[in-house]
Amino acid sequence: MAQFFAYISHGDGVADDAALEMITAAKKIDPSASVTAIVTGSGPDLDKVANELTASYPEVWKFNNDALAYPNAEVIRKALVNNLPADCILLTTHDTLGMDLAPGLSIKLDSAYVADVVDFEGLEGSDIKLVRQEFSGQVSTHVKCDAGNGAVLTLRPGVFPADESKSASGNVVDKDAGDVSTKRKYLEVVVAEVGDVDITKSEILVSVGRGIEDQDNLEIVHELAEAMGADVSCSRPIVDAKWLEKSRQVGTSGLTVKPKVYLAVGISGSFQHMGGIKGNPFVIAINKNPKAPIFQVADVGVTEDILEFIPELTEAINEAK
Amino acid sequence: MEILVCVKRVPDTSENEIEVSKDGADIERDDLVYSVNEWDNYAVEEAIQIKDKIGGSVTVITVGDEEAEEVLRREMAMGADNGILLDDEAFEGSDGKGIATILKAAVEKGKYDLILTGAQADDGAAQVGGMLAAMLDMPYASLVNSVDVSDAKKLKVGREIEGGNQEMNEIELPCVLSIQTGINEPRYVGIRGIRKVASVEIPTYTASDLGLGADAVGAGAAKVKRLDYFVPELGEGAEMLEGSTEEKVAKLIELLKAKGGIK
Numbered sequence A: 001m002a003q004f005f006a007y008i009s010h011g012d013g014v015a016d017d018a019a020l021e022m023i024t025a026a027k028k029i030d031p032s033a034s035v036t037a038i039v040t041g042s043g044p045d046l047d048k049v050a051n052e053l054t055a056s057y058p059e060v061w062k063f064n065n066d067a068l069a070y071p072n073a074e075v076i077r078k079a080l081v082n083n084l085p086a087d088c089i090l091l092t093t094h095d096t097l098g099m100d101l102a103p104g105l106s107i108k109l110d111s112a113y114v115a116d117v118v119d120f121e122g123l124e125g126s127d128i129k130l131v132r133q134e135f136s137g138q139v140s141t142h143v144k145c146d147a148g149n150g151a152v153l154t155l156r157p158g159v160f161p162a163d164e165s166k167s168a169s170g171n172v173v174d175k176d177a178g179d180v181s182t183k184r185k186y187l188e189v190v191v192a193e194v195g196d197v198d199i200t201k202s203e204i205l206v207s208v209g210r211g212i213e214d215q216d217n218l219e220i221v222h223e224l225a226e227a228m229g230a231d232v233s234c235s236r237p238i239v240d241a242k243w244l245e246k247s248r249q250v251g252t253s254g255l256t257v258k259p260k261v262y263l264a265v266g267i268s269g270s271f272q273h274m275g276g277i278k279g280n281p282f283v284i285a286i287n288k289n290p291k292a293p294i295f296q297v298a299d300v301g302v303t304e305d306i307l308e309f310i311p312e313l314t315e316a317i318n319e320a321k
Numbered sequence B: 001m002e003i004l005v006c007v008k009r010v011p012d013t014s015e016n017e018i019e020v021s022k023d024g025a026d027i028e029r030d031d032l033v034y035s036v037n038e039w040d041n042y043a044v045e046e047a048i049q050i051k052d053k054i055g056g057s058v059t060v061i062t063v064g065d066e067e068a069e070e071v072l073r074r075e076m077a078m079g080a081d082n083g084i085l086l087d088d089e090a091f092e093g094s095d096g097k098g099i100a101t102i103l104k105a106a107v108e109k110g111k112y113d114l115i116l117t118g119a120q121a122d123d124g125a126a127q128v129g130g131m132l133a134a135m136l137d138m139p140y141a142s143l144v145n146s147v148d149v150s151d152a153k154k155l156k157v158g159r160e161i162e163g164g165n166q167e168m169n170e171i172e173l174p175c176v177l178s179i180q181t182g183i184n185e186p187r188y189v190g191i192r193g194i195r196k197v198a199s200v201e202i203p204t205y206t207a208s209d210l211g212l213g214a215d216a217v218g219a220g221a222a223k224v225k226r227l228d229y230f231v232p233e234l235g236e237g238a239e240m241l242e243g244s245t246e247e248k249v250a251k252l253i254e255l256l257k258a259k260g261g262i263k
């Protein structure tokens, strides 16, 4: 069987949570898989991460290079292409770095590419059978990926359980990145602005999505939130349309919230949105489509048109006070 | 600047409930409303704004069947100058790499300084832009949410990363960028705008026009194949409130009170 690798990102000297998820994923493809971890960066933080990973991986490739101090996908891709054996299976995460790095990597390695895998159903010959989702999670698909010439696979964060066994006691291997000159230069990270309300601290959130249809309709959401004593948050399309500030957006490219109660109105439940909800809150979803994916993850669901239902709910709450 | 924008015609998920057909071979397509992929609209708007600022042209291109022409016209009504349709039975069943291979062949028939794609399309793969860049040996940046064109040789682009933070990069031209939603406010196109471009000639290229052999694209070349569609049973799912609207409201208030959802 082909060699398995896991490209693992890190911050502040700690490996990304996905590091342990990738071990589980690799074993789902091939129970006998022995996976080599790959980390890139520079300085003491990198050493710390590499050592941490030896608990879980039999071998850790460490690329220490000033050009890799910031994880610029264009640079990382070159280092990987310079070092990876042909026909290998490389796993990484379907996040903003994975999306930047992985598709081009598969071309340079001349291997197959599948993004955002949510499950594996094993191996038949050199074909990997796997599961992914389409149409923002409304339907799933089985996919066959011919890994005969290798494969690059990105995994959805958080869906594969972490392998906590930590029984590897592996070793770190220093690797030479080789020529990593590129035509894209990293400059700086501009940190997101802080808003008027800090939704990361809110106990009750009324979160509004594209189902609200029109900016003027936001009024009914504000009224409901006021009646409940809640703050208003939202999904991404509401921010894209500039109806609410970015500091109100819940999700992977917005904020991570940990309320007690999360009432989602007109939100379909994409993984990028749900990825911003932590701390296991009580999730209520109101959506007119009974098949909306959010009903699979919410605690309580209501199939109603929010434009009619919300004003009634608000009125009843105010009356009950 | 000569700009090429890749666009895809997709079922509009805000207009449709996507249902799996009985045998699981496909989704129910009969009553689907199609439109241009949400992300591609932002890419076309960005291209038009760049053209308006520094001159040049905007060409929109798609791999699709004859019905895909409508999305090209829509984007031309927004202000794109040219459209190109890449249509051939041999393209059917292409995986992401196949689509990128077809687009690459078309790119090489022209001369572009900047190629834009959407960050992702209906199957959420977010792959074609990065593949195309690698095939063309051009630098690439994904999830771009700002583009500064003040330098003729390189762009300053912002990438949206986790937490809504923005990663600033300098990238040399020619390059490929995948565009994230929210970068701009795509202009509205009315029926009149679409009518204006209704009779503009849109060239169609086939596999042989592009010099593509049957073994390079289509189902035969695809290493990645969708086997079926299905709707998964995830966990237990939500407890669905039943009854009249009034009854649902009453139950919901009870639950909210119990869980601390009303202060």
Ligand SMILES: Cc1cc2nc3c(=O)[nH]c(=O)nc-3n(C[C@H](O)[C@H](O)[C@H](O)COP(=O)(O)OP(=O)(O)OC[C@H]3O[C@@H](n4cnc5c(N)ncnc54)[C@H](O)[C@@H]3O)c2cc1C
Pocket (backbone or CB within 6 Å): A136, A208, A209, A210, A211, A212, A234, A235, A236, A237, A238, A249, A250, A251, A252, A253, A254, A255, A265, A266, A267, A268, A269, A270, A271, A272, A273, A276, A286, A287, A288, A289, A292, A304, A305, A306, A307, B013, B014, B119, B120, B143
């Ligand atoms: C890299 C990346 C990062 C992203 N980050 C985020 C993020 O941080 N946060 C985020 O939210 N998204 C994010 N997204 C976008 C995400 O993929 C989805 O597109 C988005 O979450 C969808 O928002 P929505 O649920 O409001 O809209 P839709 O998916 O369009 O859902 C609208 C829902 O409203 C329902 N509806 C419509 N009308 C009514 C009505 N009258 N009454 C009741 N229900 C109604 C519909 O049935 C539908 O389920 C990201 C995407 C990418 C590619």
Ligand SMILES: Nc1ncnc2c1ncn2[C@@H]1O[C@H](COP(=O)(O)O)[C@@H](O)[C@H]1O
Pocket (backbone or CB within 6 Å): B005, B006, B007, B008, B037, B039, B040, B061, B062, B063, B064, B096, B099, B116, B117, B118, B119, B120, B121, B122, B123, B124, B125, B126, B127, B128, B129
């Ligand atoms: N059939 C196609 N024709 C033209 N461009 C496409 C096609 N499929 C995907 N793309 C481009 O690639 C982007 C990302 O799509 P995907 O990689 O399929 O998620 C889209 O936003 C389009 O810009």
